[in-house]
Amino acid sequence: MITWVENQAHTKAIAQNAFFNSLLNGEMSREEFARTQRQFFFAVRYFSRPMAALMARQPSSSLRKGLVHNLMEEHGSAEDGSRMDPALSHDLTFVRFLETLGAIGPGGLDREGASVRAFNTSLMGTCLMEPVEMAFGCLGVIEYVFADLSALIGQAVVNRGWINQIRLVHYTLHAEIDRRHAGDFFEVVTEAWDSGSERRRLVEEGVHLGLHVFNRLYEDLWQEARLTP
Secondary structure: OHHHHHHHHHHOOHHHOHHHHHHHHOOOOHHHHHHHHHHHHHHHHHOHHHHHHHHHOOOOHHHHHHHHHHHHHHOOEOOOOOOEOHHHOHHHHHHHHHHHHOOOEOOEOOOOOHHHHHHHHHHHHHHHHOOHHHHHHHHHHHHHHHHHHHHHHHHHHHHOOOOOHHHOOHHHHHHHHHHHHHHHHHHHOHHHHHHOOHHHHHHHHHHHHHHHHHHHHHHHHHHHHHHOO
8 A cells, every 4th residue: 555655646746846846946935935834834733633533533442543643743742652742742843943934923923825724624524524544545645745745845945045954843853753644544544455445445535635635735835925925
């Protein structure tokens, strides 16, 4: 299953879309990048909510276990679950990234825009209403590709002199842990995948959906940033 997911991620490579091309080739300015990231904050802050909704649909503790672990890390848990540090919750590490970037002005954060709201409500609708195999495929592939995208963004902002390597915080964290998070999602639907039945097709559709909405989010955030006066 992971081999198939990786092939799909390469075929529909988010890292080659307009957002990443513009970031890497120098077309995107620091202020435009900051605009995209101020909006991306709302996706970071929201992501644990559809995850929690999906967890609530699982009938047994064994099926909930991987999601519980992921949710704890989203809220600042150490990798071994031995302690909780609220300062390490992912929304707060992202705020620190924005502060380091100089992206938060006197007026604070922006209001949530249409692009990130569409992404968030798509994930919530999938996790609440669609078959669970589709929901796990959707969230799993987003975690899977975000590991590489985090590393790419982190290296880009360092190379362009916007942030020092040691002050990356959020993107360094996600480059390290999100493949493991993805593994937790995909482990739950291993049986569905191995069945080769309709349930496997649902996992596949979820992966395609996740790649689509995540790619769309980056494309739309870049478009919004360019059009902002």
